[in-house]
Amino acid sequence: MITGMWDDINCPYCGAGQEINHDDGYGYEEGELYEQECPSCNKIFVFDTLITFSYTGYKADCSNGSEHIYEGTHTYPVEYSRMRCTMCACERKPTKEEMAKIITERQ
């Protein structure tokens, strides 16, 4: 997750906060230098990228002895749908009844 879509960087010349232009994935390569023009003072400066990752923890009761909570995946074609646990993301084949339900829900 890349955070901070606003005021990503301050111009090293005038200090104006601005967004990094990430069009076409530009500016995401670590260890590369990218050029950007400051809209405030019109000077070109370069920046490099340090990508940080953030993690969020979720409860996974089914990994702690509770039942998995399965939901049908939205696969196309519908016959290839699987049942995926909403907590741990494990998958299994749907039963006949579940498949019938998925097909009905999708109509």
Ligand SMILES: [Zn+2]
């Ligand atoms: Zn500037």
Ligand SMILES: [Zn+2]
């Ligand atoms: Zn699970």
